[in-house]
Amino acid sequence: MTSAGGSALAAAEAAAEPPAAPVPRARPRDRKRRIEEAAAVAFAERGYHAVGMQDIAAAVGISAPALYRHFPNKYQLFVRTAFGLAHRLVEATEPPASAPADADPRAVLDELLDAVIDTTVELRATGGIYRWEGRYLEAPDRAVLTGEFVLLRERFSERLAVLRPELDDVEQRWLALAALSVVASITAHHTVVAARTLRTLLAEAAWRVLELPVPVAASGAEVTASGPEREDDSRRERLIDSAVRLFAARGYNDVTIEDLATAVDLTPSGVYRHFENKSALLLAACERAAVSLERAVLGAREHAASPADAVRELCRVYVQHTFAHLALTRVYFAELGNLPAEDQRRLRALQRAHVADWTALLQSARPQLRGKEAAVLVHAGLNIVADQAPLLPVRDADAADRLVALMGAALGV
Structure with a gap:
């Protein structure tokens, strides 16, 4: 009885006490x-x-x-x-x-x-x-x-x-x-x-x-800053051209279907007759860039006398391609993340294949390099062009030769 009574009294006293104030959570300093x-x-x-x-x-x-x-x-x-x-x-x-x-x-x-x-x-x-x-x-x-x-x-x-x-x-x-x-x-x-x-x-x-010797002598070759290649002047192709130009200048997310329609004298519903949505237009532009780059690589490899010559020729073709298709190249590398996941995977696979072609050629020219080491250098060379080409006030033969020489130096050929 005494024990039970004591326990009951203790429980009653505990119940009468006010609940403890919650301990504030400390905000992490970092x-x-x-x-x-x-x-x-x-x-x-x-x-x-x-x-x-x-x-x-x-x-x-x-x-x-x-x-x-x-x-x-x-x-x-x-x-x-x-x-x-x-x-x-x-x-x-x-x-x-x-x-x-x-x-x-x-x-x-x-x-x-x-x-x-x-x-x-x-x-x-x-x-x-x-x-x-x-x-x-x-x-x-x-x-x-x-x-x-x-x-x-x-x-x-x-x-x-x-x-x-x-x-x-x-x-x-x-x-x-x-x-x-x-x-x-x-x-x-x-x-x-x-x-x-x-x-x-x-x-x-x-x-x-x-340590690259400069100035690099100009080759005398013409470099034309033309628009993206196309097989015809259809409304569909004009839409892709306009999309490339607007996406490169303002970014994919800041361009509307209305903007694209206005650029080619269409109504928004007219755009939808050619493309299901804006993403489909971006996909068409990226596919165009992938095909164009693949053609450039194949052309460079066909005319080379040695692996080192093939790499140097590929540098020259890539710089000229970038000068001629600057907006298209920018969209291809900058806007891929705005595509649906499946399209992203397919186009990223094409990009990896493109780098793999460069890497294989560089390894042929510099067999002491392992595959991943060559890939790091390939990205370094490509990045020189990506960073410098948009900044050039004039993209002429002299500028092209300088960029080709800088790429070659980065690649070690």
């Missing part, structure tokens, strides 16, 4: 960083328009309202992530860039390259945001981002001018940009090689570019 990292991965993999704030919140394991406490909207989060690589590159190269003016220029350039390579390797999965998605930045933000990359390039140019005083300002810029493009190329593909091997490949290729 939550903002985790949000930025998750957003960077999402934007890099799926593109700006395909990612929602709820997607990012779910990846971090928080609610959307909690996410908005850190960033007011998706654009502000995008700006933060788009600036991430540029900020890190500028910070990483600050110590070698601050070396005395009379410091050994080769040693300083080595340190600059090491800093850029290490940072880019670390941020490889997300560093590609600036390449294609940066076009969605508003003009003031784009100017800031451009300014940071200009500063990075100037740090290389400044020491290159001391190392190679025979270069003029334009030549310094060509070589510095190409060396940076070699390193940045790893953000555009997923080829896996050992970390030390990757760093060595990138550093050696960048140095071959920086």
